[in-house]
Amino acid sequence: MTGLSDPVVCRTCGETLHGPTAKLREKESEVERLRSRVWAFEADLEHAQGPFMASRRRNRFHRRDCPWAGYLNDFNSIEFSTRLEAIESGYRPCGTCKS
Numbered sequence: 001m002t003g004l005s006d007p008v009v010c011r012t013c014g015e016t017l018h019g020p021t022a023k024l025r026e027k028e029s030e031v032e033r034l035r036s037r038v039w040a041f042e043a044d045l046e047h048a049q050g051p052f053m054a055s056r057r058r059n060r061f062h063r064r065d066c067p068w069a070g071y072l073n074d075f076n077s078i079e080f081s082t083r084l085e086a087i088e089s090g091y092r093p094c095g096t097c098k099s
Helices: 020-048 067-071 083-088
Strands: 049-055 060-063 077-082
Touching: 049 083, 060 067, 077 083
Parallel strands: none
Antiparallel strands: 049 060, 049 077
């Protein structure tokens, strides 16, 4: 971490910044990195919500709108409310719907 008097080189334009301006630019970059991580985490949360469907005879689980979920019959199908629940039950995500 740099002090207030240490110069910082801007990642965008290559300009060397000195003093409080450099510190501000450094913090702005850090905020952008953290913001992108939050967006990725939110996307993962949306993706993790169910319901998910699986067959008792196979080891893959699917989203309800997956083309492969249409092949599951009522007798052999099992439903999970979360992605984690399906994984903990020994099922793997479908490669088509990327559940």
